[in-house]
Amino acid sequence: MAVRKTKHEMPEQPAKERVKNFNEVPYGYSKETAIEEAKRCLQCKNKPCIEGCPVEIDIPDFIKQIAAGDFDKAVEVLKNKTSLPAVCGRVCPYESQCEGECTLLKIGEPVAIGRLERFLADYEREKGMIIPKLPKATGKKVAVVGAGPAGLTCAGDLAKMGHGVTVFEALHAPGGVLMYGIPEFRLPKDIVNAEVDYIKKLGVEIKYDIVVGKTITVDELFEDYDAVFIGTGAGLPRWLRIPGENLDGVYSANEFLTRVNMMKAYRFPEYDTPVKIGKIVATFGAGNVAMDCARTSLRLGAEKSYIIYRRSDVEMPARNEEIEHAKEEGVIFKLLTNPTKFIGDENGFLTEVECIKMKLGEPDDSGRRRPIPIEGSEEKIKIDTALVAIGQSPNPLIPQTVKDLEIERWGNIKTDKDGKTSIPGLFAGGDIATGAATVILAMGAGKRAARSIDTYLKKK
Ligand SMILES: Cc1cc2nc3c(=O)[nH]c(=O)nc-3n(C[C@H](O)[C@H](O)[C@H](O)COP(=O)(O)OP(=O)(O)OC[C@H]3O[C@@H](n4cnc5c(N)ncnc54)[C@H](O)[C@@H]3O)c2cc1C
Ligand code: SF4
Numbered sequence: 370m371a372v373r374k375t376k377h378e379m380p381e382q383p384a385k386e387r388v389k390n391f392n393e394v395p396y397g398y399s400k401e402t403a404i405e406e407a408k409r410c411l412q413c414k415n416k417p418c419i420e421g422c423p424v425e426i427d428i429p430d431f432i433k434q435i436a437a438g439d440f441d442k443a444v445e446v447l448k449n450k451t452s453l454p455a456v457c458g459r460v461c462p463y464e465s466q467c468e469g470e471c472t473l474l475k476i477g478e479p480v481a482i483g484r485l486e487r488f489l490a491d492y493e494r495e496k497g498m499i500i501p502k503l504p505k506a507t508g509k510k511v512a513v514v515g516a517g518p519a520g521l522t523c524a525g526d527l528a529k530m531g532h533g534v535t536v537f538e539a540l541h542a543p544g545g546v547l548m549y550g551i552p553e554f555r556l557p558k559d560i561v562n563a564e565v566d567y568i569k570k571l572g573v574e575i576k577y578d579i580v581v582g583k584t585i586t587v588d589e590l591f592e593d594y595d596a597v598f599i600g601t602g603a604g605l606p607r608w609l610r611i612p613g614e615n616l617d618g619v620y621s622a623n624e625f626l627t628r629v630n631m632m633k634a635y636r637f638p639e640y641d642t643p644v645k646i647g648k649i650v651a652t653f654g655a656g657n658v659a660m661d662c663a664r665t666s667l668r669l670g671a672e673k674s675y676i677i678y679r680r681s682d683v684e685m686p687a688r689n690e691e692i693e694h695a696k697e698e699g700v701i702f703k704l705l706t707n708p709t710k711f712i713g714d715e716n717g718f719l720t721e722v723e724c725i726k727m728k729l730g731e732p733d734d735s736g737r738r739r740p741i742p743i744e745g746s747e748e749k750i751k752i753d754t755a756l757v758a759i760g761q762s763p764n765p766l767i768p769q770t771v772k773d774l775e776i777e778r779w780g781n782i783k784t785d786k787d788g789k790t791s792i793p794g795l796f797a798g799g800d801i802a803t804g805a806a807t808v809i810l811a812m813g814a815g816k817r818a819a820r821s822i823d824t825y826l827k828k829k
Contacts, residue, residue, distance in 0.1 A: 372409055372411070372473065372476070373409055373477075374473075374476055374477025374478065375477055375478045376406065376409075376478045376479070376480070376481040376484070377398065377402045377405055377406045377481065377484075379395045379396070379397065379398060379481075379484050380395070380396045381394050381395040381396060382394055382395075382396075384694075384697040384698050384699075387554065387698070388664075388667050388668060388698045388699065389668070390554075390668065391552065391553045391554050391635050391668055392553075392554060393553070393554055393555070393556075393557050394554055394555065394694060397484075397487055397488055397491055398484055398485070398487075398488040400438075400440075400492075403435055403484075403485060403488040403489075404435060404436060404438060406480065406481050406484065406485060407432045407433075407435035407436035407480075407485060408436045409473065409480050410429060410432040410433070410436065410480045411472055411473065412429050412432075412433060413429065413472050416428070416429050417470040417471070417472060418467040418468070418470050418471050418480075418482060419467075420470055421466045421467040421468070421469055421470035422466060422467045422809075423466070423809050423810055423812065423813030424450050424451050424522075424809065424812050424813050424816055425450055426446075426447060426449075426450045426451060426467075426486075427446055427449070427450070428467055428482055430446045431443045431444075431446040431447045431485075431486075431489065432480065432482070432485060434446060435485060435488075435489065440489065440492050440493075443489050444489050444490075444492070444493045444499070445499075447486065447489055447490070448493075448499075448501070450816075451522075451812065452521065452522060452525040452526075452564065452567060452568055452571075453518060453521065453522065453564045453808075453812060454486050454487075454489065454490035454493075454564075455487060455490035455491060455494060455560045455563070455564055456518070456547055456556065456560070456561060456564055456808060457483075457486060457808060457809055457812070458483055458484070458485075458486035458487025458488070458489075458490050458491075459483075459487055459555065459556050459560075460547075460551060460555065460556055460657075460688075460808055461483055461486075461807070461808060461809045462688050462807055462809075463482055463483035464479075464688065464689055464690075466809065467482045467483075468480070468481075468482050468483065490564075494560070494563050498563070498566075498567050498570070500567070500570045500571065501529065501571075503528070503529065503531065503571065503572065504529075504530065504531040505531055506531050506532075506533065507530070507531040507532050507533075507826070508533075509532045509533065509595045509596075509826045509829075510532070510533045510534075510535070510593065510594045510595055511524075511527050511532050511533070511534050511535075511594055511595065511596045511597070511598065511822060511826075512534075512535055512536075512537060512590045512593070512594040512596075512597045512598070513527075513534060513535070513536045513537070513597075513598045513600060514536075514537050514581045514587075514590075514597065514598065514599045514600060514601055514767065515536075515537075515538065515539075515545060515599065515600035515601040515602060515799075515801070516536050516538040516540075516543035516544060516545060516565070516575055517544065517545020517546060517547070517600055517601075517602050517799060517800075517811060518545060518546075518547065518600075518799065518808045518809075518811040518812045518815065519545075519600035519602070519798045519799025519800070519801075519811035519812065519814050519815040519818075520536055520538075520545070520598065520600030520799070520815065521536070521543065521544075521564075521565065521568050521573075521815070522811070522812040522815030522816055522819070523598045523600060523796075523798065523815035523816070523818050523819045523822070524536050524568060524573045524598075524815075525567075525568040525571055525573060526815070526816055526819035526820075527819045527822060527823070528568070528571040528572045528573050529571060530819070530823050532822075532823070532826065533572070534572070534573045534574070535573075535574045535575075535576060535594070536573060536574070536575040536576065537576050537579045537581050537585070537590075538575060538576065538577050538578075538579065539578070539579065539580040539581070539601075540577065540578070540631070541577050541578055542577070542631065543561075543562075543565045543575055543577075544558075544561045544562075544565060545600075545602055546602065546604075546808075547561045547808070548561055548630065548631060549626065549627045549630050549631040550623070550626050550627070550630065550658070550661070551626075551630075551657075551661060552626065552629065552630055552635075552661050552664070552665050553630065553635070554664070554668070555661065555691075558630075580766070581601075581766075581767065582766035582767050582769070582770040582771075583766065586770060586771075587599075587767065587770070587771045587795065588771075591794065595794070595826055595829060596794045596795075596796065596822045596825055596826060597794065597795050597796070598788070598796045598797065598798070598815075598818055598819075598822065599767055599782060599790075599795070599796070599797040599798075599801055600797070600798055600799045600801060600811070600814075600815060601763075601764045601766070601767055601801045602763070602764055602799060602800040602801055602811075603761040603762055603763045603764065603781075603800035603801065603804055603805040604623060604761055604764050605761055605762040605763065605764055605765060605780075606621035606622065606623045606624070606757065606761055607757075607759050607760045607761060607762060608621070608757060608759075609653060609708060609757055609759060611708055611709060611710050611711065612710040612711065613710050613711025613712060613713060613719070614711060614757075616711050616713040616717055616718065616719040617713070617716075617717050617718045617719060618645075618647060618713075618718055618719030618752075618753055618754050618755060619711060619719055619754075619755040619757065620754070620755070620756050620757070621756075621757050622652070622654070622658045622659065622661075622662050622756050622757060622758035623761065625644065625662060625665075625756050626658070626661060626662065626665065628642065628644040629644055629665055629669070632644075634669075635665075635668065635669065644669070645754075646666055646669040646670060646671055646754055647671065647719075647752070647753030647754035648671060648672045648673070648753060649671065649672065649673045649675075649751055649752045649753055649754070650663070650666040650671040650673070650674045650675070650752065650753075650754040650755075650756065651674075651675040651677050651708075651722055651750065651752045651754070651755050651756070652666070652674070652675065652676050652677070652755075652756040652758055653677050653678075653708060653755065653756070653757050653758060653759055654676075654678065654757070654758035654759040654760070655676055655678035655680070655684075655685040655686060655687055655692075655702075655704075656685075656686040656687050656758065656760070657686075657687045657688060657691055658758040658761075659676055659678075659687065659756075659758035660676070660687045660691040660692060660694075660695045660700075661691075661758075662756040662758050663675070663676050663695055663700045663756075664694065664695055664698055664700065666754065666756070667698055667699065667700065671754070673701065674699070674700050674701065675700070675701045675702075675703055675750070675752070676695065676700055676701070676702045676703065677703045677706050677707075677708060677722075677724065677750075678702070678703070678704050678705075678706065679705065679706065679707040679727050679740040680704070680705065680727070680729065680737060680738070680740050681704050681705055681729060681738075682702070682704055684737045684738070703724075703750075705726060705727045705728065705729070705740070706724045706725070706726060706727065707724060707725055707727050707740065707742065708722050708723070708724050709723050709724060709725050709747065710722070710723045711723075711755060712749070718753070719752065719753055719754065719755060720751065720752075720753065721749045721750065721751055721752065722749070722750050722752050722755060723747055723748070723749050724747070724748055724749075724750060725742045725743065725746055725747050725748075726742070726743045726746035726748075727740040727741060727742055727743065728740070728741050728743055729741070760805055761800075761805045762779060762780055762804070762805075763779065763780045763781045763782070763800065763801045763802075763804060764801060765780055767782070767801070768780055768781075768782055768801075771792070771795070773791065773792060774790060774791060774792055774795070775790065775791035779804055781801060781802055781803065781804050782797040782801050782802050783802075784796070784797050784798065784802045786817065787817050787818065787820070787821035788802070788814060788817055788818030788821050788822075789821060793825075794825065796818045796821060796822055796825075797818070798811070798814030798815050798817070798818045799811035799814050799815060802814065
């Protein structure tokens with residue numbers, strides 16, 4: 370029988386409806402559609418898709434179990450390698466990872482691996498998560514700093530190896546960017562909480578409101594723990610560094626999204642912590658963070674929401690799905706356009722942004738074509754809110770406070786591929802080591818570090 374060339378569609382809220390609410394956009398596959406999609410898999414002998422998965426999930430095996438209708442067995446295969454499948458099934462850039470390696474790309478679209486992962490994770494959550502049998506306690510204790518995907522993965526894997534794990538988190542809730550950055554309409558918070566609960570049920574303890582480097586130092590952690598893992602992420606906003614950036618109405622993407630997600634500004638007046646949003650909003654940047662800002666501002670009532678980006682659509686770093694969703698919802702893309710200054714009124718409130726048109730030159734260090742300003746092409750655009758989403762740098766507190774810790778040029782902690790730092794017993798991974806990257810890369814780093822910590826503890 371000929372293989373279907375396209376993925377099975379995933380039903381979703383119509384754009385006109387969803388732009389008025391914060392409910393999740395796609396609904397997920399039904400059991401029948403999941404089985405049909407799984408039957409597209411060729412069960413390739415060389416399994417190229419596994420190569421594309423940073424946490425090495427046995428993709429063909431879990432798909433085979435779905436195709437056979439054995440969802441419980443499929444969950445078992447999936448959970449062997451990941452503790453956060455519902456998160457990854459929603460936000461992983463699978464088109465450039467596992468799906469990017471799928472053999473079916475030679476004739477059409479890859480198997481919808483991400484959608485199948487999401488289906489299974491949702492199936493398991495609704496049914497009740499199964500906690501695996503844990504080995505005998507080793508008596509060793511590990512402190513994990515940061516409850517983002519890197520820290521949570523490292524903690525879960527160490528617990529499954531029998532080690533005692535305590536996570537120290539600066540905020541009052543777990544999840545890192547999954548909780549404070551990615552909006553509810555892309556990643557519902559009860560789903561993040563359910564996956565964190567699973568990790569807690571493995572025996573991991575999470576302590577909140579502890580800023581390591583201030584409340585307690587890494588040296589002090591070593592007094593009570595045999596090893597320490599740092600997964601503190603890249604939460605330091607980068608700025609455009611143009612005149613007027615201190616006007617009222619200019620936010621960093623981080624501040625804006627944290628206030629909306631974590632402080633529940635989107636549920637005002639139920640939560641009395643609103644965020645001021647204007648009528649015309651411009652988001653600068655074109656990554657996932659920028660798409661989240663632009664789409665969130667429409668949901669908060671903005672009449673116009675621009676994405677302003679200095680390169681072209683080819684270079685936009687956001688996932689394709691996010692760009693498509695943003696366009697469907699009415700976000701206006703102004704590409705090859707770069708801001709030069711913000712302009713305000715006499716009271717210091719933002720009223721306009723001046724931009725200049727750009728053209729693309731030769732590729733720069735990043736491999737992308739360098740944007741070059743076109744002289745005399747300045748234009749002013751009326752806006753009353755600006756959201757700066759041009760990237761984040763590693764959180765500086767731990768790099769600044771741990772003596773003898775080797776740091777790289779951009780402030781990230783230097784590690785080898787297994788997460789070892791320059792200090793014995795101190796490991797790191799995720800955005801704090803790589804700079805801002807992706808959920809699955811952070812999870813992969815947490816996983817490798819857990820293995821490396823286990824080896825270290827066995828030798829200790
Ligand atoms: C808005 C937004 C959208 C994104 N969308 C996607 C997407 O669609 N797909 C994708 O793959 N990736 C996406 N990313 C990137 C992805 O979320 C990150 O790469 C990933 O979360 C990094 O994980 P981490 O564990 O290294 O760090 P984080 O998720 O940043 O977690 C770090 C944790 O450490 C805590 N912490 C920091 N300092 C301290 C301290 N001193 N003491 C104690 N705790 C501390 C923080 O509070 C936080 O909870 C997005 C990022 C943002 C900001
Ligand atoms: S590469 Fe594609 S077709 Fe081959 S095993 Fe993986 S998911 Fe199936």
